[in-house]
Amino acid sequence: xxxxxxxxxxxxxxxxxxxxxxxxxxxxxxxxxxxxxxxxxxxxxxxxxxxxxxxxxxxxxxxxxxxxxxxxxxxxxxxxxxxxxxxxxxxxxxxxxxxxxxxxxxxxxxxxxxxxxxxxxxxxxxxxxxxxxxxxxxxxxxxxxxxxxxxxxxxxxxxxxxxxxxxxxxxxxxxxxxxxxxxxxxxxxxxxxxxxxxxxxxxxxxxxxxxxxxxxxxxxxxxxxxxxxxxxxxxxxxxxxxxxxxxxxxxxxxxxxxxxxxxxxxxx
Amino acid sequence: xxxxxxxxxxxxxxxxxxxxxxxxxxxxxxxxxxxxxxxxxxxxxxxxxxxxxxxxxxxxxxxxxxxxxxxxxxxxxxxxxxxxxxxxxxxxxxxxxxxxxxxxxxxxxxxxxxxxxxxxxxxxxxxxxxxxxxxxxxxxxxxxxxxxxxxxxxxxxxxxxxxxxxxxxxxxxxxxxxxxxxxxxxxxxxxxxxxxxxxxxxxxxxxxxxxxxxxxxxxxxxxxxxxxxxxxxxxxxxxxxxxxxxxxxxxxxxxxxxxxxxxxxxxxxxxxxxxxxxxxxxxxxxxxxxxxxxxxxxxxxxxxxxxxx
Numbered sequence: 001x002x003x004x005x006x007x008x009x010x011x012x013x014x015x016x017x018x019x020x021x022x023x024x025x026x027x028x029x030x031x032x033x034x035x036x037x038x039x040x041x042x043x044x045x046x047x048x049x050x051x052x053x054x055x056x057x058x059x060x061x062x063x064x065x066x067x068x069x070x071x072x073x074x075x076x077x078x079x080x081x082x083x084x085x086x087x088x089x090x091x092x093x094x095x096x097x098x099x100x101x102x103x104x105x106x107x108x109x110x111x112x113x114x115x116x117x118x119x120x121x122x123x124x125x126x127x128x129x130x131x132x133x134x135x136x137x138x139x140x141x142x143x144x145x146x147x148x149x150x151x152x153x154x155x156x157x158x159x160x161x162x163x164x165x166x167x168x169x170x171x172x173x174x175x176x177x178x179x180x181x182x183x184x185x186x187x188x189x190x191x192x193x194x195x196x197x198x199x200x201x202x203x204x205x206x207x208x209x210x211x212x213x214x215x216x217x218x219x220x221x222x223x224x225x226x227x228x229x230x231x232x233x234x235x236x237x238x239x240x241x242x243x244x245x246x247x248x249x250x251x252x253x254x255x256x257x258x259x260x261x262x263x264x265x266x267x268x
Numbered sequence: 269x270x271x272x273x274x275x276x277x278x279x280x281x282x283x284x285x286x287x288x289x290x291x292x293x294x295x296x297x298x299x300x301x302x303x304x305x306x307x308x309x310x311x312x313x314x315x316x317x318x319x320x321x322x323x324x325x326x327x328x329x330x331x332x333x334x335x336x337x338x339x340x341x342x343x344x345x346x347x348x349x350x351x352x353x354x355x356x357x358x359x360x361x362x363x364x365x366x367x368x369x370x371x372x373x374x375x376x377x378x379x380x381x382x383x384x385x386x387x388x389x390x391x392x393x394x395x396x397x398x399x400x401x402x403x404x405x406x407x408x409x410x411x412x413x414x415x416x417x418x419x420x421x422x423x424x425x426x427x428x429x430x431x432x433x434x435x436x437x438x439x440x441x442x443x444x445x446x447x448x449x450x451x452x453x454x455x456x457x458x459x460x461x462x463x464x465x466x467x468x469x470x471x472x473x474x475x476x477x478x479x480x481x482x483x484x485x486x487x488x489x490x491x492x493x494x495x496x497x498x499x500x501x502x503x504x505x506x507x508x509x510x511x512x513x514x515x516x517x518x519x520x521x522x523x524x525x526x527x528x529x530x531x532x533x534x535x536x537x538x539x540x541x542x543x544x545x546x547x548x549x550x551x552x553x554x555x556x557x558x559x560x561x562x563x564x565x566x567x568x569x570x571x572x573x574x575x576x577x
Binding site (some may be wrong): 096124 | 473529
């Protein structure tokens, strides 16, 4: 407790609310409110309607939602596989060659530092010609998302591995379990809560990815963020808001489901 | 699942029968294990194919425009353009401004959540986590409804004064981008700070207070030194993310505000000038990766300090 007098405490809380609510809570309330409206020329939106959601539930908007979900699923699954493998490899390297381990770790974290737009551009430059002609296919979008989110999977699995008590694997190894067996029966089950958290993070980031997608998307594979941009760009802000709510809702549902799996996994 | 896992070891023969001493695995590399560097090869190969090789091609295209020979002429062309210089200045100024804003605001808000606790503070820090998983362009979209030409703020103003249009018209200027970036990136500063604040001993604060230190003095002399490493790490990460931010600037839709990422997009997709885009991309990568190196060295220093403490 830093502030002891009661009036001063209330003053601090009032100042906090005066900053926090308008700056952080208002944006989401505003988008949700706008998605049910047709106009906004006063303090509150006007012309209550569900039409934007009816439009969002069919045709192109529904396709975009399915596209986003499939892209995020494929990207986060491959990111989780590669990120877990690389985190395990870096941990193994670190115990023998510290510097090498750190260098490999930096290499896997590099996609965080490189602008997403540039990741998109580089895939466009690399895979627009044979032998690997991916430009214009959904694969290149999935690939870009996977590149961007693998670093986050790698980072969270690395953090989880460093918190893992080595006693369990040492005990298993001393009882004669092979390294593969230790990995499958001891390490991965212990990592399960962190793995599902990493999967949720990757999924959410991929659902909202716009920068690299704008560089790469083929006309038949439009993820939700691109359709939100297209709607606002042609001036239909209110249907854009409804699509944004669908995007946030889908992300939240998946995150909640993943965190339920996580609590169950940590009870085992 | 649990029963199966529990019973399996018992059905196996005891691994070292007849009093034979078990061969203790020396170090982490046990019998039958592949060497660590071989374990690292498959993910490195994937990373090389889908990330490093494409980046190398971007670099190659920027220095050999026609696919043959080495030439810096593309750099000369791009660097001479006023649009590029404007974008560079915009990018750096907006990123530095947004980072300063996010650091100050994030420090103040995290301070209240951690040290002047109130009911619902836990839920609030969970809200901050959710905030982090949403895409940045939602903030610009929301600001369009709050400060846009037909938004909440201008609506209130015209309703109250009867004027034809409201006074708020900054969304399509760099200030609009700055406001959106401060909003979006403040939680990225708050999260490491909240973690660092939870390590601060309350007894230290009580001792300082009982010796007569005022709250601002405690913040300056006790809390700030403790939080400085996290603040530096969070701030430099946000600086890199601001330099690379694309969605917020794109959604602002301002012709006047170009940053390096939007310039890359404009050159490649709108103009079809891939060589120019690659040049801008190389400049952007150099800037961001240099700063990211700084961030990595700060966080590894923090790790060393924590290990020593």
